[in-house]
Amino acid sequence: xxxxxxxxxxxxxxxxxxxxxxxxxxxxxxxxxxxxxxxxxxxxxxxxxxxxxxxxxxxxxxxxxxxxxxxxxxxxxxxxxxxxxxxxxxxxxxxxxxxxxxxxxxxxxxxxxxxxxxxxxxxxxxxxxxxxxxxxxxxxxxxxxxxxxxxxxxxxxxxxxxxxxxxxxxxxxxxxxxxxxxxxxxxxxxxxxxxxxxxxxxxxxxxxxxxxxxxxxxxxxxxxxxxxxxxxxxxxxxxxxxxxxxxxxxxxxxxxxxxxxxxxxxxxxxxxxxxxxxxxxxxxxxxxxxxxxxxxxxxxxxxxxxxxxxxxxxxxxxxxxxxxxxxxxxxxxxxxxxxxxxxxxxxxxxxxxxxxxxxxxxxxxxxxxxxxxxxxxxxxxxxxxxxxxxxxxxxxx
Amino acid sequence: xxxxxxxxxxxxxxxxxxxxxxxxxxxxxxxxxxxxxxxxxxxxxxxxxxxxxxxxxxxxxxxxxxxxxxxxxxxxxxxxxxxxxxxxxxxxxxxxxxxxxxxxxxxxxxxxxxxxxxxxxxxxxxxxxxxxxxxxxxxxxxxxxxxxxxxxxxxxxxxxxxxxxxxxxxxxxxxxxxxxxxxxxxxxxxxxxxxxxxxxxxxxxxxxxxxxxxxxxxxxxxxxxxxxxxxxxxxxxxxxxxxxxxxxxxxxxxxxxxxxxxxxxxxxxxxxxxxxxxxxxxxxxxxxxxxxxxxxxxxxxxxxxxxxxxxxxxxxxxxxxxxxxxxxxxxxxxxxxxxxxxxxxxxxxxxxxxxxxxxxxxxxxxxxxxxxxxxxxxxxxxxxxxxxxxxxxxxxx
Numbered sequence: 001x002x003x004x005x006x007x008x009x010x011x012x013x014x015x016x017x018x019x020x021x022x023x024x025x026x027x028x029x030x031x032x033x034x035x036x037x038x039x040x041x042x043x044x045x046x047x048x049x050x051x052x053x054x055x056x057x058x059x060x061x062x063x064x065x066x067x068x069x070x071x072x073x074x075x076x077x078x079x080x081x082x083x084x085x086x087x088x089x090x091x092x093x094x095x096x097x098x099x100x101x102x103x104x105x106x107x108x109x110x111x112x113x114x115x116x117x118x119x120x121x122x123x124x125x126x127x128x129x130x131x132x133x134x135x136x137x138x139x140x141x142x143x144x145x146x147x148x149x150x151x152x153x154x155x156x157x158x159x160x161x162x163x164x165x166x167x168x169x170x171x172x173x174x175x176x177x178x179x180x181x182x183x184x185x186x187x188x189x190x191x192x193x194x195x196x197x198x199x200x201x202x203x204x205x206x207x208x209x210x211x212x213x214x215x216x217x218x219x220x221x222x223x224x225x226x227x228x229x230x231x232x233x234x235x236x237x238x239x240x241x242x243x244x245x246x247x248x249x250x251x252x253x254x255x256x257x258x259x260x261x262x263x264x265x266x267x268x269x270x271x272x273x274x275x276x277x278x279x280x281x282x283x284x285x286x287x288x289x290x291x292x293x294x295x296x297x298x299x300x301x302x303x304x305x306x307x308x309x310x311x312x313x314x315x316x317x318x319x320x321x322x323x324x325x326x327x328x329x330x331x332x333x334x335x336x337x338x339x340x341x342x343x344x345x346x347x348x349x350x351x352x353x354x355x356x357x358x359x360x361x362x363x364x365x366x367x368x369x370x371x372x373x374x375x376x377x378x379x380x381x382x383x384x385x386x387x388x389x390x391x392x393x394x395x396x397x
Numbered sequence: 398x399x400x401x402x403x404x405x406x407x408x409x410x411x412x413x414x415x416x417x418x419x420x421x422x423x424x425x426x427x428x429x430x431x432x433x434x435x436x437x438x439x440x441x442x443x444x445x446x447x448x449x450x451x452x453x454x455x456x457x458x459x460x461x462x463x464x465x466x467x468x469x470x471x472x473x474x475x476x477x478x479x480x481x482x483x484x485x486x487x488x489x490x491x492x493x494x495x496x497x498x499x500x501x502x503x504x505x506x507x508x509x510x511x512x513x514x515x516x517x518x519x520x521x522x523x524x525x526x527x528x529x530x531x532x533x534x535x536x537x538x539x540x541x542x543x544x545x546x547x548x549x550x551x552x553x554x555x556x557x558x559x560x561x562x563x564x565x566x567x568x569x570x571x572x573x574x575x576x577x578x579x580x581x582x583x584x585x586x587x588x589x590x591x592x593x594x595x596x597x598x599x600x601x602x603x604x605x606x607x608x609x610x611x612x613x614x615x616x617x618x619x620x621x622x623x624x625x626x627x628x629x630x631x632x633x634x635x636x637x638x639x640x641x642x643x644x645x646x647x648x649x650x651x652x653x654x655x656x657x658x659x660x661x662x663x664x665x666x667x668x669x670x671x672x673x674x675x676x677x678x679x680x681x682x683x684x685x686x687x688x689x690x691x692x693x694x695x696x697x698x699x700x701x702x703x704x705x706x707x708x709x710x711x712x713x714x715x716x717x718x719x720x721x722x723x724x725x726x727x728x729x730x731x732x733x734x735x736x737x738x739x740x741x742x743x744x745x746x747x748x749x750x751x752x753x754x755x756x757x758x759x760x761x762x763x764x765x766x767x768x769x770x771x772x773x774x775x776x777x778x779x780x781x782x783x784x785x786x787x788x789x790x791x792x793x794x
Contacts, residue, residue, distance in 0.1 A: 025425040025442055027467065045422055067475075070424065074471020078464075078662045265475045265666065284623075 027073045028088070033132045037124045038094075038117075044129075045069040045090035047076070048137055052317065054349065057087045058142035058309070059133065060272075061125070061166070063100065063151030065090025071265045072146075075272060083276040086144075087137055091129070100150035102157040103179045118154055126165055142309050144275065146170035148264050149229070153178050156236070159201060160186055160194065167310070168200040170271040173260050176232035184232050184239070191243035198310070202274050203240075203252040204267030205233050206260050215254070229260055278308055281315075283323065294327055295338040314346045321356055333364060344373075351381035358386070362393055424470045425485070430529045434521045435491075435514075441526075442466040442487035444473070445534055449714065451746065454484045455539035455706070456530065457669075458522070458563070460497060460548030462487025468662045469543075472669060480673040483541075484534055488526070497547035499554040500576045515551055523562055539706050541672065543567035545661050546626070550575050553633070556598060557583055557591065564707070565597040567668040570657050573629035581629050585636045594644035595707070599671050600637075601664030602630050602651045612651070626657055675705055678712075680720065691724055692735040711743045718753055730761060741770075748778035755783070759790055 028047035035042055045065050049057055060076070062068045069090035076086050093099065097115055104116025133139060145166040147155040152174025159169045160183065176184040208226045209218050215234060221227045237252050251274045255263050281301050286292055298315055305313045324339035340360050343353040358373035374390040377383070425444035432439055442462050446454055457473070459465045466487035473483050490496065494512055501513025530536060542563040544552040549571025556566045557580065573581040605623045606615050612631060618624045634649050648671045652660050678698050683689055695712055702710045721736035737757045740750040755770035771787040774780070 023427040024421065024423045025427060025444075025466070026421045026423055028422040030420040030422060047422075069422070071471035071475035074468035075662065078468035079659070082659055262476070262479055265472065266663075269662065 027077075028069070031136070033129060035124045035128050037120055037128060038099075040094055042094065042124070042129075043092040044133075045088075045092060046133075046137065047073045047088040049076075049085035049087070051085060052347075052350075054347075055085075056138045056140040057085055058144065058167075059087045059089060059137075059139050060144045060146060061129075062088065062090040063145070063147035063154055064093060064096070064149075066092045068146070068148070068264060068268065072268060075265075075269050079269075079272070082280050083272045084279055087133075087139060089129075089133055091125075096150065100147070100154045101178060102154065102161075103182060105179045118157060121154070122158055122162055122165075126162065130165075140309070140313075141311055142167050144168040144170065144272075146172070146268060146271065147174070148172040148267075149260065150175050150178070152176075153183065156183055156187070159196075159199070160190065163194065163196060163199060167198070168202075168275045170202050170204075170268065170275070172204040172264055172267040172271075173206050173229050174203070174233060174236070175229055176236055177228045181232055181235075184236055187236055188239045191239055191245055194245075195247065196245050197247035199248055200275050201240075201248060201250040202267075202271035203233065203237055203250070204263055204271065205230065205237070205252065205254045206258045206263035206267075207254070207256050208260050226260075278304065281319065283319075283326075286323075286326070290330075294323055294332075294335050295342065298323065298339070298342075315342075317343055317347050317350055317353060320346075321353070324356065324360070328360065328363070333360075336360060349380060351377045351383060351386070353377075354380065355383070355386045355389075358389065362389065367393060367396070424474075425466070428533070430526060432521045432525050434517055434525060435496075437491055439491065439521070439526075440489040441530075442485075442489060443530075443534065444470045444485040446473075446482035446484070448482060449744070449747075451744070452482075453535045453537040454482055455541065455564075456484045456486060456534075456536050457541045457543060458526075459485065459487040460542070460544035460551055461490060461493070461546075463489045465543070465545070465661060465665065469665060472662075472666050476666075476669070479677050480669045481676055484530075484536060486526075486530055488522075493547065497544070497551045498575060499551065499558075500579060502576045515554060518551070519555055519559055519562075523559065527562075537706070537710075538708055539564050541565040541567065541669075543569070543665060543668065544571070545569040545664075546657065547572050547575070549573075550580065553580055553584070556593075556596070557587065560591065560593060560596060564595070565599075565672045567599050567601075567665065567672070569601040569661055569664040569668075570603050570626050571600070571630060571633070572626055573633055574625045578629055578632075581633055581636070584633055588636055588640035588642055591642075592644065593642050596645055597672050598637075598645060598647040599664075599668035600630065600634060600647070600649040601660055601668065602627065602634070602649065603655045603657050603660035603664075604651070604653050605657050623657075675701065678716065680716075680723075683720075683723075687727075691720055691729075691732050692739065695720065695736070695739075712739075714740055714744050714747055714750060717743075718750070721753065721757070725757065725760070730757075733757060746777060748774045748780060748783070750774075751777065752780070752783045752786075755786065759786065764790060764793070 028045055031044045031046050032041050033044060060072060062072055069088065072088050076083065076088065095114055095117070097113065098117035099121035100118060101115040102118035107113050143166045145155050145158060147170070152171040153176060155169050155171040156174050156176065158165055208230050210224065213221055218227050218230055219234070221231070240250055253270055255266060258266060286294055298320070302313055302315045320339050320343045324336050324343070327339060328336035337360060340357045343350070344357050347353045354373050354377035358370045358377060361370035361373055370393055371390065374386050374393070377386050378390065425442055428441045428443050429438050430441060457469060459469055466485065469485050473480065473485065492511055494510065495514035496518035497515060498512040499515035504510050540563045542552050542555060544567070549568040550573060552566050552568040553571050553573065555562055605627050607621065610618055615624050615627055616631070618628070637647055650667055652663060655663060683691055695717070699710055699712045717736050717740045721733050721740070724736060725733035734757060737754045740747070741754050744750045751770050751774035755767045755774060758767035758770055767790055768787065771783055771790070774783050775787065
């Protein structure tokens with residue numbers, strides 16, 4: 001059966017509205033996890049894509065979760081098909097200056113403060129948050145960490161000192177000036193030697209410079225506190241360029257029209273596009289090059305995706321289904337068949353996959369196999385349409 | 398009383414979680430309006446900012462609402478303070494090809510179709526949707542219309558032929574090729590003469606061109622259906638440049654790294670930044686220029702905003718409150734007083750505005766006026782903190 005997105009949407013809307021109570025547009029849930037390490041309850045904002053029951057998703061962890069959750073969900077939903085559907089876990093702050101600072105630094109006036117809890121916070125993520133999220137949500141073993149400002153500092157700290165925790169890192173205007181540029185210095189010394197294989201990194205730099213100052217002269221602008229982030233991030237990017245860490249895939253972007261406090265949305269978007277630039281599957285290539293074998297191209301693409309993700313990524317059932325019907329319409333029954341077959345092999349619990357295979361057998365004159373496929377579909381889920389097709393087929397001589 | 402955002406967030410989270418049922422993260426509601434003009438029920442996705450009861454907001458209307466609602470909410474929430482808080486009304490499609498085509502065009506093979514319902518759909522918006530939204534939501538009289546592809550075509554049609562309906566227009570990759578470029582031709586002929594005063598327009602152009610083709614040579618690429626949008630939008634931008642419609646404020650952007658189907662999020666973001674580029678109030682200017690009179694600068698800024706919006710826009714209570722305390726801390730009591738006073742004048746129903754004014758009187762030794770202000774605050778809302786301060790003050794000799 002061909003499935004139309006618009007129809008599904010209408011059904012969701014109508015059913016949502018028919019129950020007055022449930023007319024809310026929901027993008028996630030508030031969850032909590034108790035941390036023994038931090039000795040406190042932590043609030044999480046969690047978005048899970050609406051997919052098939054058996055699908056699992058990469059996880060995007062957001063520092064300063066309460067500030068970036070809504071826009072991250074907006075990006076991931078808008079860019080479906082261009083970047084992967086993802087679970088998003090926004091970690092809401094309790095004591096931000098404690099958690100997002102890797103080392104302790106005294107306040108200027110010598111007063112004490114809580115800074116330097118970053119390593120504890122990192123242990124919380126690794127030993128308590130990861131197990132909780134993996135136990136309660138349909139996660140795939142691919143994790144992205146995104147942070148801005150002190151959150152970006154934390155991202156760079158975890159990249160350098162707890163590299164294995166995440167697969168990909170997004171550092172937006174990281175506060176690498178912290179603690180006399182301690183992390184920047186570590187990066188400058190160690191980037192060429194530490195093992196960053198199969199990791200990815202995106203760095204975003206905003207324009208915090210006063211008029212007339214550029215990315216070269218800003219380095220002398222040492223009295224301007226607005227540019228202290230810039231004066232620590234530019235050398236970090238230079239260190240990445242100099243070290244040429246072969247094993248790290250990394251990119252950066254400078255935003256001339258955004259400042260430290262406005263760059264986050266654009267940066268998050270560009271970062272996700274960069275990190276998953278290998279992801280999109282362009283169905284239009286088959287219109288441009290009609291001789292391409294659809295099934296082979298599809299298989300090769302998802303083999304490449306699986307290599308990048310580090311686990312097997314199956315082509316989405318709906319994509320394969322529509323490609324199969326498309327091939328069939330173009331009078332390429334052999335390719336259509338291998339696609340219909342691929343879907344029932346990959347999704348043996350899908351009534352619709354067997355219904356579609358049944359359509360193909362019925363349409364190509366294999367009555368017995370069509371009856372079998374429709375029967376299998378109905379054994380998984382009773383559907384008026386499939387039942388009707390089965391009865392009509394049986395009645396035929 | 399100073400109010401801290403983080404605290405408020407924590408309270409929301411905790412209270413949300415304490416009721417298991419209400420742990421959902423909600424960004425809007427599904428609403429419906431019955432259209433006599435279209436003879437059908439229409440589904441709306443509606444986001445209302447969480448502000449004070451008496452605040453009213455500009456309204457962003459989205460065509461293809463189901464496709465762009467989540468990202469638009471993400472943008473507006475992320476960019477709070479940079480662009481205005483807005484009500485967002487996503488109009489979900491029923492028969493898209495009917496509603497978003499201003500004129501009827503026969504299908505290539507001569508078969509009939511439903512296209513050409515655009516004028517009816519526009520009447521629905523003006524005569525049924527506007528009254529419904531204005532009656533049920535806290536709208537201010539400033540409306541933005543945003544559309545992509547055929548939605549963009551509809552935006553340009555309403556701009557040219559129903560100009561007064563909206564204040565600002567966002568046309569993302571408008572399908573101006575429709576009906577042998579009928580609307581493009583109208584634009585080329587009439588843009589210099591029609592009255593577009595006080596209107597704003599942003600046009601987004603994606604890169605749909607094959608390798609080796611640029612924005613000049615694409616005009617000869619007449620056999621490539623992928624570039625037909627580009628071949629109609631580029632002449633539209635040229636028509637705008639040539640006509641120099643003085644009364645229209647307009648801008649455009651070309652996206653070299655985005656295609657027709659991926660450009661929407663970036664375009665919506667840039668459009669809102671462009672349309673409201675006069676909006677941000679930079680509090681940091683007072684650190685850079687300590688001699689500025691805060692109250693005067695604030696008043697001038699919101700006078701300018703009001704001129705742009707076409708209605709009185711008051712400075713947000715929370716902004717004025719924090720600026721007032723800031724001035725007071727900087728030992729500028731006269732400016733602080735005028736700001737505290739401005740807030741109670743603008744928000745006579747705000748208990749917190751009177752509490753803050755009470756703090757100021759108490760701190761500057763005017764016991765009698767402090768007692769009056771705290772009393773007024775308590776008459777609006779009983780608060781433990783204010784009650785305590787009032788009792789302490791009364792007990793003092």
